[in-house]
Amino acid sequence: MQYRRLGSSGLHLSELSFGAWVTFGGSVGRGEARELIAAAWDAGINFFDNAETYANGEAERVMGDVIADLRLPRDGYCVSSKVFFGAVDKPRPTQKGLSRKHVHDACHAALKRLRVDYLDLYFCHRPDPDAPIAETVFAMDALIRQGKVLYWGTSEWPADAILDAHAIARAHGLQPPTMEQPQYNLLHRERVEREYTPLYRQYGMGTTTWSPLASGLLTGKYSAGVPADSRMAREGYTWLQRNLQGDEGARRLERARRFVSIARELGVDPAPLAIAWCLRNQDVSTVILGASRVEQLQQNLVAPQLVSRFDPDIWRQIEAATA
Numbered sequence: 001m002q003y004r005r006l007g008s009s010g011l012h013l014s015e016l017s018f019g020a021w022v023t024f025g026g027s028v029g030r031g032e033a034r035e036l037i038a039a040a041w042d043a044g045i046n047f048f049d050n051a052e053t054y055a056n057g058e059a060e061r062v063m064g065d066v067i068a069d070l071r072l073p074r075d076g077y078c079v080s081s082k083v084f085f086g087a088v089d090k091p092r093p094t095q096k097g098l099s100r101k102h103v104h105d106a107c108h109a110a111l112k113r114l115r116v117d118y119l120d121l122y123f124c125h126r127p128d129p130d131a132p133i134a135e136t137v138f139a140m141d142a143l144i145r146q147g148k149v150l151y152w153g154t155s156e157w158p159a160d161a162i163l164d165a166h167a168i169a170r171a172h173g174l175q176p177p178t179m180e181q182p183q184y185n186l187l188h189r190e191r192v193e194r195e196y197t198p199l200y201r202q203y204g205m206g207t208t209t210w211s212p213l214a215s216g217l218l219t220g221k222y223s224a225g226v227p228a229d230s231r232m233a234r235e236g237y238t239w240l241q242r243n244l245q246g247d248e249g250a251r252r253l254e255r256a257r258r259f260v261s262i263a264r265e266l267g268v269d270p271a272p273l274a275i276a277w278c279l280r281n282q283d284v285s286t287v288i289l290g291a292s293r294v295e296q297l298q299q300n301l302v303a304p305q306l307v308s309r310f311d312p313d314i315w316r317q318i319e320a321a322t323a
């Protein structure tokens with residue numbers, strides 16, 4: 001496993017990390033969750049991603065229990081949470097968003113569920129149009145000063161809003177956001193490759209990118225319909241099937257099919273090849289993997305070996321086929 005700095009910060013994260021969305025507290029039982037975290041840790045992964053909203057906090061509870069059970073050394077791993085959506089069905093006004101109150105309450109709830117004294121990374125899961133950015137920046141800075149959070153960041157914020165957060169932090173001597181958590185895969189490139197460009201060089205921000213397989217689409221598993229045991233068939237996640245519908249959906253499926261056929265020609269599994277493509281981008285600090293089974297994770301962990309295996313022409317061919 002290689003480690004990359006989180007932007008210009010001194011934190012070194014494994015270039016592959018592991019997240020709990022859909023799986024922990026949902027499709028994956030505690031025993032499998034334990035096997036997944038153990039396999040990730042054994043492979044050198046040192047960052048585990050979570051959020052208050054994943055299974056309404058249950059994903060954090062399972063992760064906290066498993067990490068405690070495995071007795072991972074607290075100084076050897078990093079764990080995250082995210083605040084915005086809330087951790088209950090139909091949250092009341094103070095149970096969601098980025099107000100000082102919810103940022104504060106959600107952090108303390110995540111600390112308990114994850115069974116830790118501090119969060120290494122804490123994200124604002126989406127921008128909140130109903131909370132002033134300054135209030136959120138002050139709230140994050142306060143948590144950092146209290147030692148409850150080490151690095152704060154954003155997820156899927158427009159670049160302009162992130163620049164506003166930096167300006168506020170600079171004006172008041174507060175901690176600015178260190179990282180952004182955007183979607184990044186062969187089918188979704190614009191934000192990471194264009195919109196966020198000023199954030200890397202001028203502000204030293206890192207990225208912890210999500211859905212490297214576009215929720216599994218880039219494995220080819222959706223080419224002939226939605227398999228019964230896949231994410232898009234799971235209760236509560238069938239909305240993801242909208243990505244496969246209509247003209248736009250048909251185009252996405254076709255792009256994924258072309259990618260899978262190139263992987264087959266190269267003699268490699270599509271999943272690690274898609275992840276390797278993400279790793280080629282040096283503005284990516286860590287690619288967060290998702291897996292519902294240990295075999296999937298093991299297959300995906302091969303990705304770093306593929307980065308230098310193919311010459312630039314092959315990668316250009318892959319990008320042209322998925323454009």
Ligand SMILES: NC(=O)c1ccc[n+]([C@@H]2O[C@H](COP(=O)([O-])OP(=O)(O)OC[C@H]3O[C@@H](n4cnc5c(N)ncnc54)[C@H](OP(=O)(O)O)[C@@H]3O)[C@@H](O)[C@H]2O)c1
Binds near residue numbers: 018023209232292299
């Ligand atoms: N900040 C945000 O807004 C945000 C949003 C989404 C995700 N995230 C984070 O990013 C993490 C990763 O995102 P993701 O789970 O969407 O990643 P992904 O890699 O796009 O999708 C992972 C899913 O694809 C399937 N899969 C994975 N490897 C496979 C393989 N080798 N062969 C066949 N199927 C395979 C599994 O689902 P099935 O087995 O069920 O098909 C797995 O759960 C999440 O856990 C979460 O921590 C953050």
